[in-house]
Amino acid sequence: MSxxxxxxxxxxxxxxxxxxxxxxxxxxxxxxxxxxxxxxxxGLALKDVDGLFCAISSxxxxxxNAAERLGINVRHADGTMVGGASFLFHLQNAVSALETxxxxxxxxxxxxxxxxxxxxxxxxxxxxxxxxxxxxxYPISSYALAxxxxxxxxGTTRENLADVxxxxxAWANLNPDAFARGPLTRDEILSSRMVSDPIARADxxxxxxxxxxxxxxxxxxxxxxxxxxVHVLGTGVAIGHRQISAMPDLTxxxxxESSRHAYEMAGVGPSDIDHVMVYDAFTIxxxxxxxDLGFCPxxxxxxxxxxxxxxxxxTLPVNTNGGGLSCNHPGMYGLFTIIEAVEQLRGxxxxxxxxxxxxxxxxANGGVLSSQATAILGTAATI
Amino acid sequence: xxxxxRFDGPGPDEVWRTALAEGRLLLQHCRxxxxxxxxxxxxxxxxxxxxxxxxEASGRGVVHASTTVREREGGYNVSLIDLAEGxxxxxxxxxVDSGAVRIGMxxxxxxxxxxxxxxxxxxxxxxxx
Numbered sequence: 001m002s003x004x005x006x007x008x009x010x011x012x013x014x015x016x017x018x019x020x021x022x023x024x025x026x027x028x029x030x031x032x033x034x035x036x037x038x039x040x041x042x043g044l045a046l047k048d049v050d051g052l053f054c055a056i057s058s059x060x061x062x063x064x065n066a067a068e069r070l071g072i073n074v075r076h077a078d079g080t081m082v083g084g085a086s087f088l089f090h091l092q093n094a095v096s097a098l099e100t101x102x103x104x105x106x107x108x109x110x111x112x113x114x115x116x117x118x119x120x121x122x123x124x125x126x127x128x129x130x131x132x133x134x135x136x137x138y139p140i141s142s143y144a145l146a147x148x149x150x151x152x153x154x155g156t157t158r159e160n161l162a163d164v165x166x167x168x169x170a171w172a173n174l175n176p177d178a179f180a181r182g183p184l185t186r187d188e189i190l191s192s193r194m195v196s197d198p199i200a201r202a203d204x205x206x207x208x209x210x211x212x213x214x215x216x217x218x219x220x221x222x223x224x225x226x227x228x229x230v231h232v233l234g235t236g237v238a239i240g241h242r243q244i245s246a247m248p249d250l251t252x253x254x255x256x257e258s259s260r261h262a263y264e265m266a267g268v269g270p271s272d273i274d275h276v277m278v279y280d281a282f283t284i285x286x287x288x289x290x291x292d293l294g295f296c297p298x299x300x301x302x303x304x305x306x307x308x309x310x311x312x313x314x315t316l317p318v319n320t321n322g323g324g325l326s327c328n329h330p331g332m333y334g335l336f337t338i339i340e341a342v343e344q345l346r347g348x349x350x351x352x353x354x355x356x357x358x359x360x361x362x363x364a365n366g367g368v369l370s371s372q373a374t375a376i377l378g379t380a381a382t383i
Numbered sequence: 384x385x386x387x388x389r390f391d392g393p394g395p396d397e398v399w400r401t402a403l404a405e406g407r408l409l410l411q412h413c414r415x416x417x418x419x420x421x422x423x424x425x426x427x428x429x430x431x432x433x434x435x436x437x438x439e440a441s442g443r444g445v446v447h448a449s450t451t452v453r454e455r456e457g458g459y460n461v462s463l464i465d466l467a468e469g470x471x472x473x474x475x476x477x478x479v480d481s482g483a484v485r486i487g488m489x490x491x492x493x494x495x496x497x498x499x500x501x502x503x504x505x506x507x508x509x510x511x512x
Contacts, residue, residue, distance in 0.1 A: 129396070130422045131473045133501040136461045137452050144450040145463055152448070152486045196461075197451045197482075245463055245473040246422070250448055 003234070003265040007383045009095040010222035010229035013042030013215035014342050015109075020179040020208040020328050023116040027056050028069050030111030030211025030330075035070055038213035043226035044105060049215075051076040051103030053090035054110060057331045060125070066109060076103040082239065083366025084279060087335040088373030091214070092235040098218050109213035112330030116209050128243050137196050140204065140282070142244035142368035144196040147284040149250040151198065153299065158198055160302030161283035162189040165202050165325050167311035168280060172322025174312060174352035179208050180326040203283040205324035205333070212335040214342075219383070230342045231383055233268070233359070234376040236261025244368045251299075255292035255363060255372040262361075262374035263294075270294035273376070274357040275344045276316060277337035279365040280323040286310075289363055290318070293374070317354045320344060334364030338375060345379050358382055389433060395423030398437060403500035408442055408492055410468050411435040421470035442492035443467040444504060451481040460484055464504055466492075478505045 015037030017030050031054065039045060052074040056062040063079040078093045080086055087108055094106035136142060150156045166186060172178035184202075192202035216222075222229035238261070240254035241247045263269055270293060278289040287301035295316060296304040304310075310318035321327040321340040328336060341360035343349050359382055362375045393401070395411065399422075402409040411420040414436055418429035426433050444464040451458040460481035464474050476484045477493075490504035 133499070134461050134473055134475050135452065135459070136450075136473065141450050141452055141461050145448040145461070148450060148486070149448040194451075194453050196453065199450075243422070243473070245471050246428075250463075 002267055005095055005099055006265055006267060007231040007233055007378065008219055009098045009216050010219040010231045011214050011338070011342050011377070012217050012222040012225045012227065012229055013038040013044065014339050015041060015211070015213040016336070016339050017211035018177050020210055021115050022113070022209045025113055025116070025209070027058055027111040027113050028065055030113065030209060031056065031066060031109050031213070032069055032111070034111060034211035034213035035107055035109045038107070038109070038215045041227060042215050044215060046070055046072050048105045049107045050074055051094060051097055051106035053078045053087070053094055053106060053108040055079060055081045055086035055090070055332065056111060057114070074103070082371035084281070084332040084334045085237070085364040085366035085371040085373040086332060087338070088235070088362070088364045088375050089237050089371070091232065091338070091375055092237055092373070094216050095232050095235060098216060104217065106216040107213060108216070108335065110332060110335050111211035112332065113209045114331040115207050130245065131243055139368045140199055141196040143282045143284055144199040145244055146247070146250045146288070146369060147198050147282070150284060150287065153251055154302065156287065156302040158190060159186065160287065160306050161198070161203055162186045163306045164280065164283035164286045165189050167305065168319055168323040168325035170311050171320050171352060172326035175322050175327060178322035178327040179206055180322070199282055199284070205281045205329035206326070208328045208330050210328050210330035210336070212339055214335065214338060228346055229380060230345045231378050231380070232375060233378045233382060234262040234264070234266030235374065236265065237371070237373040239371050241370050242367060247369060251288070253288050253292050253365070253369050253372055255289050255374065258372040259293045259363065259374040262376050266376040266378070268359060268376060273359055273361045275320065275341060275354045275360040276318045277341050277360070277362040278318060279333055279337060279363060280319055280325050281329070281333070281365060283325070285365055285369070286318070288369070289365070293361065293363060312352070320349065320352045320354060332366070334366070334373070337362035337364055338377070341377050345377060390425070395425060399423045400500070403494055403502070406494055408440045408494065408502060409437045410440045410466070410470055412438050412468070419466070419469040421472055440492070441467050443507070444490050444492065446476065446484060446486055446488040446490060447471060448486060449476070449484045462504070464490060472502070474502055474504050476504050476506065
């Protein structure tokens, strides 16, 4: 028997400002524009929204700020803040809230001015007293420690990591909306400035501005809206730790648990997935998630990527927008994994379109490999 | 007052910092399942028991993972150390070039008193480098 929430909610509208460098705009300006775009995309209006979900790096009270600016009266809200994966946590809550009637139209939204405001990750008021004295570069050093351990245990190389960045750039070169386009070589990646060994500049995601939003309704209503509904087949979330020192195993993330929940709800497995989006804050995260989501065995992520599997023309299309490495990364990138998955399932991706994509998996990460969230989406044919 | 006496006394973070200021390295151990707890907390992370006790740590450890943070003025070490008692903590290995710090290297804790006391590690005498 299928899971009672499988396919019951659908993503009806998406909004993406694509303003990756937009001086003079506040994070909430990006958020509002994205919300308007997402509602127009499906033919709904702000007055229809009764469930609001948002997170923003620079605000401790994002739901209040967003509701005031958008001028909406909500009867359900969730401002869960678990870093870049927050929006997929919101998605799981929205699916449940729609099914139980707590709201009828759910808006999940986000905005950032990280690049134009100075180019550093917006610091959240969350000091870690047991790390601060050692001055790790946050969050890069935490990911570097995981990468170092993966190399030690499995023989993963910097060349393997470079191939993740190469694949991302190759996809970005097929996406006219990607921020970083143009030729890139393995040697350029390997010789880029070392930041926190073994992570070099080219192993790190972009720093951009941006805004994104989703509108969800129950599937029966979504069928009558402007765009083909993209059904939420399964969701799963998991929390492993806060600080990298508390991560139980540096080479295995809680994505194992979040994806297990999502696969079970959706009634599918890794071999059923046509299109994959994983949160690539750093090249190592793509490797870890390909393993933990079941697309290759633990420890074989490096060989899998270096075989060309995830690049255009490979066996598994991954991060087809160019990812956080080459498309955009406004600080909390999670929502953009969903946006691209929806576009692929709608078949609107132009040159980078994955032929016949019916089921997509979007996976997001937050903190320092801390929070993990997986969503499996499907076209009407999968219901 | 009707507070629960099991939780009386200073909080775990205060105990840790007070001990460090006295030159002592203490670690929490679970009385129910013997797991070590770090950073300090009110409950055992392994079994959920609130019955934790402080014990003197040996200071011996092994490098679990290591990175060199690169700055214009030079690089410095950040490592995760697995203490002999089972806890893992972020720290740095000193008195050796950061690039020479290897996973599996044996290290010994040293308390640096200033500005706030914190723990660093040195390569162990005669330890496997």
